[in-house]
Amino acid sequence: MVKELTIVLEPVSASNEKEIRNAALKKLRVKDGDITAIRIKRRSIDARRKDIKINLSLVVYMGETPPPLYDPVIFPDVSRARRSAVVVGFGPAGIFAALTLLENGIRPIVLERGVDVHQRLRDCAMLCQSGTLNPESNYAFGEGGAGAFSDGKLYTRSVKRGDVKKVLALLVQHGADESILFDSHPHIGSDRLPYIIERIRETIISHGGEVNFSKRVVRLLGTQEETTGVECSDGSVYNGPVILATGHSAKDIYYSLSASGYALEAKSTAAGVRLEHKQGLIDSIQYHSSGKRSPYLPPASYSFVTQVKGRGVYSFCMCPGGVIVPAASEEGHQVVNGMSPHSRGGRWANSGMIVELRKEELDSTDPFSMLRLIEGIERSCYNPGFAAPAQRMDDFIADRESSSFPDTSYSRPLVSKRMEEVLPPVIVSSLREGFLAFDRMTKSRFITSDALLIAPETRTSSPVRILRDSSMRQGLGLYPAGEGAGYAGGIVSAAIDGTEAALRLGGDYD
Ligand SMILES: Cc1cc2nc3c(=O)[nH]c(=O)nc-3n(C[C@H](O)[C@H](O)[C@H](O)COP(=O)(O)OP(=O)(O)OC[C@H]3O[C@@H](n4cnc5c(N)ncnc54)[C@H](O)[C@@H]3O)c2cc1C
Structure with a gap:
């Protein structure tokens, strides 16, 4: 017999298997020997009150052996497959597109x-330590894509739960912790992601696929009616659907596609700053305590959203226990982002604090109008060596320059600036109002002199969309997918979009 039930426990008890079992026995009124196994189906924290609880949805097996946690995908050997396809980019969308092609017998x-x-890890470390950027190997470019050194949060608002489950199961199959299958806010960590990505690459190659590095695609071959392959910067050519x-x-x-006549349009996005607090303060706000966080609770995170004059202002990609990194992919542009290791054990908590930027407010006929706005922000924030414009949070509210800074996780130097000097007025005024609203939500604890704004957070989603039809194609043979195409935001949604593109391609070329 299989029974599903929900129990609510103190954090200390929820971390102890025996106590979970005892709670299940009590609720089901059965004897210990009756239960063969207990599975956690969902785990979430209820921190609405001082008395914090953990909600656990359990599946209890009585007299039955539980099925495997997930069904591992058995990949066929495609080394002699009749069909092949070109996947450009090996971020979450490209990775999951490649795995799906493989699963369906396409090379x-x-x-x-x-x-x-691994080489990329060294290039990112060099960027953090010396400010020297490798334009082909950084926090945006290289194996694993922007997802590789991300926080690895796998939470998505996608409603396609079946697809989400499959993405998470494939990550577990390649070494991710099984807890991502049941945690309400699953997270892998920037220290663990590289090994998982490497194992996925090994799966693709060992089953007859190819993963080629230092291959920068410069143009598509064929026409916008029918794409037949790609050409790389070294002159090599790869034929097939793309x-x-x-x-x-x-x-x-984007510029290459536009020059060849492919259809693009401007897309709404959001931009702002990274905001960094001490993790202890966020713990005490979220867990309603003044002392240290209980060792049975994870470093706290937050999620804020408000409207300022009809414009969304919200926190984005929060990294508890994380660091702020220089995330630009080209000289002359300043970009920051956040990541955290699996333990989330660092002293700081950072989050993107961003303001909605609507394409309707720009030239709607120009596909690059939003991209230009974003590039303008990145340029005005740039300083040699990726020194970042920064301002204390209370100084930002009072509109005065900061004369000193609290210690920070950002490894490059900081340059004292009023955010007015580097960001568009609409972002500054909306952020100021937004922070005041978030402060009210936290009983005046959020705005502090010990918190730091570091600019700018600009790569939150694509400022350009590559158009595609309901079959996910533009013409024949081109399947724009993932965040860059403008159809996803975040690791899981990019992975789902890449998966779907590969399934469509498989169907079209049957
Ligand atoms: C520091 C950081 C932290 C983040 N944290 C999170 C998080 O915790 N959770 C979350 O959901 N999202 C996070 N994100 C966002 C997430 O990483 C992206 O949404 C996701 O990676 C998008 O996937 P993608 O495959 O569409 O594109 P990308 O990940 O950007 O991958 C694109 C790939 O294409 C390659 N490429 C580009 N041009 C070419 C070319 N011409 N030829 C060949 N290859 C090319 C690039 O090198 C790259 O590998 C974070 C991003 C950053 C930078």
Whole structure:
């Protein structure tokens, strides 16, 4: 017999298998020997009150062996497959497109402009330490895409739960912790993601697919009516239908597509700053305590949203226990982003604090109008060596320059600026009003002199969309996918979009 039930426990009890079992026995009124196994189906924290609880949805097996947690995908060997397809970009969309092609017997030929994830780790470390940027290997470009050194939050608002489950199961199959299958806000961590990505690459290659590094695609072959392959910067040519999953930092691809007559349009996005607090303060706000966080609770996160004069202002991609990184992919542009390791054990909590930017407010006939706005912000924030414009939070509210800074996780220097000097007025005024609203929501604890604004957060989603029809194609043979194409935002939604593009391609070329 299988029974499903929900129990509510203190954090300390919820971390103890025996106590979970005892709670299940009590609720079901059965004897210990009756239960063969207990599975956690969902785990979430209820921190609405001081007395914090953990909600656990359990599946209890009595006299039955539980089925496997997930069904591993058995990949066929495609080394001699009749059909192949080109996948451009090996971020979440390209990775999952390649795995899906493989699963369906189509040989994936992956072309990635950057290098393998371990060399990339060294390039990112160099950028953080010395401010020297490798334009082909950084936090945006290289194996794993922008997802590789992300926080690895796998939470998505996608309603396609079946697809989400499959993405998470494939990550577990390649080494991710099983808890991502049941945590309400699953998270992998920037220290663990590279090994998972490497194992996925091994799966693709060992089953007959290709993953080629330092292959920057410069143009599509054929016409916008029928794409027949791609050409790389080294002159090499790859023929076949193309899944284009190049992410939103690959501006060269947008310009190349536009020059060849492919259809693009401007897309609404959001931009602002990274805001960094001490993790202890966020813990005390969210867990309603003044002392240290209980060791049985994870570092707290927050999610804020408000409207300022009809414009959305919200927190984005919060990284508890994380660091702020220089995330630009080209010289002359300043971009920051956040990541955190699996433990989320760092002293700081950072989050994007962003303001909605609507395409309707710009030239609607120009596909690059939003991209230009974003580029303008990045340029005005740039300083050599990726020194970042920064301002204390209370100084930002009072509109005065900061004369000193609290200690920060950002490894490059900070340059004292009033945000007015580097960001558009609409972002500054909306953020100021938004922060005041968030402060009210937290009983005046959010705005503090010890918190820091670091600018700018601009790569939140694509400022350009590559048009596609209901079959996910533009013409024949081109499947724009993932965040860069403008159809996803975040690791899981990009992975789902890449998966769907590969399924459509498989159907079209049957
Ligand atoms: C620091 C950081 C932290 C983040 N944290 C999170 C998080 O915790 N959770 C979350 O959901 N999202 C997070 N994100 C966002 C997430 O990483 C992206 O939404 C996701 O990676 C988009 O996937 P994608 O495959 O569409 O594009 P990308 O990940 O951008 O991948 C595109 C790939 O294409 C390659 N490429 C580009 N141009 C070419 C070309 N011309 N030829 C060949 N290859 C090319 C690039 O090198 C790259 O590998 C974070 C992003 C960053 C930068």
